[in-house]
Amino acid sequence: MTKSGRSEAARWAWRMATFAAVIAAMAALATPASARRVLPSTRAGIHQFTGIQGRISHNFTASELRTIGRTSDIVTGLSVQIRGYGARLRAANPRLRMFVYVNGMFAQSNQAGAFPNGWYLHDARGRKITSGTNHNYLMNPFSRKRSHGVRGWAAYVTHQCVVKRRAAKYARGCFLDQMSSAGNTGFVSARPINPRTHRPFTMRGFMSAVNRVGNAAARRMPIIGNSYESGARYVKNSTRRVNRSHMRAFEAEHWLGATQPRDAHNLQTWKQNVQMLMSAQRRGKGVLVGFGDMASSLPQWQAYVVASMLLGNNGRVWVHFDAPGSGPASWQLNTPLMRAHIGRPLRTARKVGGYLKGGVYRRPFSKGVVIVNPTSRTVMVHLRRAARLTSGQRVTRVTAAPFSGVVLTR
DSSP, X not given: OOHHHHHHHHHHHHHHXXXXXXXXXXXXHTHHHHHHHHSOOOSSSOOEEEEOTTOTTOOOOHHHHHHHHHHEEEEEEOHHHHHHHHHHHHHHXXXXXXXXXXXXXXXXXXXXXXXXXXXXXXXXXXXXXXXXXXXXXXXXXXXXXXXXXXXXXXXXXXXXXXHHHHHHSSEEEEEEESOSGGGGSTTBSSOOEETTTTEEOOHHHHHHHXXXXXXXXXXXXXXXXXOOXXXXXXXXXXGGGGGGSSOOEEEETTTTOTTTTSGGGOHHHHHHHHHHHHHHHHTTOEEEEEEOOOSSSHHXXXXXXXXXXXXXXXXXXXXXEOOOXXXXXXXXXXXXXXXXXXXXXSOOOSXXXXXXXXXXXXXXXXTEEEEEEOSSSOEEEEEEEEEEOTTXXXXXXXXXXXXXXXXXXX
């Protein structure tokens, strides 16, 4: 080959290498799009998820499974539940995404000696740390000692996801519980010591450690983590640091606070929760909004939660109601509100304050409008055009009671 021929070949090789690098960069930028294929868009209408893992003793009827399947985009459950109910759930909704439950940061209460000592986190006195409710053991994401065929706790959790998803058959990915700041709060018996610094974990350091577990599992399958907790903890407890991980979506189990509805009576708390939805989606993450304590004032709280969620939903938010004890289950709350055909949002603000108008927060949709009054005063809202309440009544004005939400359709 001549010198000029070799030079031309070198230039061609350089062009091809550059082209490959551009393609790789475009693929990296497309990650949020791939995440959207795993979890369907919620841009239009009201979308739900259902967690059934807390009801292992409940024998779901065919009618309940049809309702759950038809009303939900996502179902999380134990491997045995998805294996047993998956076919009927899928028959009700072929597009349903199911995720198998695994505890991400805690071993069970009967596993005090099941793993090497270095797999557990310890307090300043060297004691293993347990949760305050069921005495499960807080585990060490940095552990690397080989046991159970894997190296460390993060690899063990990944293995559990793989095994349980395979057994569940219908599961698309894994739902990792307790991937939040709870392990570094009063929820556990003592503050854990960071094995790398030999000092108590900072909240940012603890959440970064949690990411190690989530990232390990995310290399094998789509992961949803129970991480955000609430808007206040998203900010104050650094739970937002999980946005740096490769997990696809996160549950905010105590949206509007863990002691709702009292926490929902605080304007600042309410704004933090709605803003959390907007901020997380800008980072390419989905949000599963959980709300409990539905035993009293049910119509008010359901409307308030749904309307607030719709203010912050930019295409990747799902809502779930959970009422342990005497309250109704989520599949028993399939009210006309949850079936409202509101269409797509016509306006998207960057901050929740961008929706404030006339003393209430409102957002126009292609087939309706959402109004939220998160204050203690009553506000009369006049509509530009007549709309229908979920009861079917046509109105031209709405009385927004304190701490209320209204979903109107055209």
